[in-house]
Amino acid sequence: TQLLEQSPQFLSIQEGENLTVYCNSSSVFSSLQWYRQEPGEGPVLLVTVVTGGEVKKLKRLTFQFGDARKDSSLHITAAQPGDTGLYLCAGPPSNTGKLIFGQGTTLQVKP
Amino acid sequence: DAGVTQSPTHLIKTRGQQVTLRCSPISGHKSVSWYQQVLGQGPQFIFQYYEKEERGRGNFPDRFSARQFPNYSSELNVNALLLGDSALYLCASSRVASNQPQHFGDGTRLSIL
Numbered sequence: 345t346q347l348l349e350q351s352p353q354f355l356s357i358q359e360g361e362n363l364t365v366y367c368n369s370s371s372v373f374s375s376l377q378w379y380r381q382e383p384g385e386g387p388v389l390l391v392t393v394v395t396g397g398e399v400k401k402l403k404r405l406t407f408q409f410g411d412a413r414k415d416s417s418l419h420i421t422a423a424q425p426g427d428t429g430l431y432l433c434a435g436p437p438s439n440t441g442k443l444i445f446g447q448g449t450t451l452q453v454k455p
Numbered sequence: 456d457a458g459v460t461q462s463p464t465h466l467i468k469t470r471g472q473q474v475t476l477r478c479s480p481i482s483g484h485k486s487v488s489w490y491q492q493v494l495g496q497g498p499q500f501i502f503q504y505y506e507k508e509e510r511g512r513g514n515f516p517d518r519f520s521a522r523q524f525p526n527y528s529s530e531l532n533v534n535a536l537l538l539g540d541s542a543l544y545l546c547a548s549s550r551v552a553s554n555q556p557q558h559f560g561d562g563t564r565l566s567i568l
Contacts, residue, residue, distance in 0.1 A: 350497075377556065386459070386545050386559030387498070432497050441486055441552040442511045445497030 347371075348433055350446035357423055358454050365418045365449045367433035374436065376416045377443070378407055381430040423453045457481070459548050459560035467566045468536050476531045476563045480548030486510075487529040488557060489521055490545040498545055504529055505552035533565075541567045 349368045357363055367376065375394045379387035391400050393409035393416060400407045404427075406419040420427055430450050434443040460479045468474050480487050486505040490498035503511040504523035523529045527548075533540055543562040549555035 379559075384561065386547075386561045389556050389558070392556055434497070436553070441503050441505070441549065441555065441557075442488060442500040442513070443490075443498075443547075443557060444500070445490075448495075448497045 348435060348444055348446035350431075350433055350449050352449060353447065354450050354452075356452040356454065359424055360422050361453075363420050363423060363451070365431055365433075365451075366415070367417070367446050368415045369435070370414065371437075372413050374413070374438075376409060376413075376433055376435045378416070378418055379432040379434060381432060381448075382428075387432055420451075423451075425453045425455050427451060428453050459546055459558055461544075461546050461560040461563050463563060464561070465564045465566075467568060469568050470536055470538060472536050473532065473534045474536060474565060476533075476544050476546075476565070478529045478531070478546030478548075478560060480527050480529070480546075481558055484548035484550050484558070485527055486549045486552045486555070487523055487527065488547045488549075489529070489531045490547065491515070492543040492545055492562070494542075501531070503552065510552050536567050538567050541565060 377392045378390045381387040391407045396411045396413045398409045404421045430448045432448045434445045462477045488503040489501040492498040500513040502521040507523045518534045521531045545562045547557035547559045549557045
């Protein structure tokens with residue numbers, strides 16, 4: 345069974361601080377996706393990483409896919425209150441359409 | 456273009472009842488997947504349908520069933536509701552069945568009393 349472990353589960357920081365969220369697995373994934381979910385809403389796709397070692401940037405967010413395609417990280421620079429939410433990593437086992445999700449990281453950014 | 460729409464947004468049921476949740480995918484998307492998200496956890500896969508056929512099933516009991524209609528909309532049915540079925544039920548659509556980014560609706564919040 346392929347599992348995704350996220351850490352930390354909770355993070356409360358001040359505006360302007362940097363943070364990193366990790367997503368780890370013992371299995372290889374063909375790709376990993378990162379979502380952000382706000383209360384009362386569904387997850388919204390932020391990025392998909394496909395190639396081992398790939399780095400993608402989305403404004404102040406930097407996503408990295410591990411060389412072995414077993415892990416990924418999300419780094420936020422100078423966090424803002426608008427970054428508050430639940431961050432989820434997810435990946436498709438084999439070539440299926442379903443997604444396995446990590447348990448999520450709840451981020452709170454205080455002004 | 457409209458996103459994935461789900462109805463109802465909230466639902467309260469009692470133990471033993473049955474419930475039907477509905478989902479309309481993004482126009483042009485032929486695959487619909489259902490997920491259950493318990494408070495404080497990531498979503499768990501329940502079903503995937505593509506071109507009206509079941510393409511995947513998660514580790515859920517037979518009380519859970521689903522179907523997809525010719526217009527690609529979908530329904531999730533849950534029978535004999537238990538307290539543990541209380542969760543946010545999410546629907547996601549994609550153009551094809553595999554390796555495609557999924558677009559999620561805002562879910563149906565189901566509460567079992």
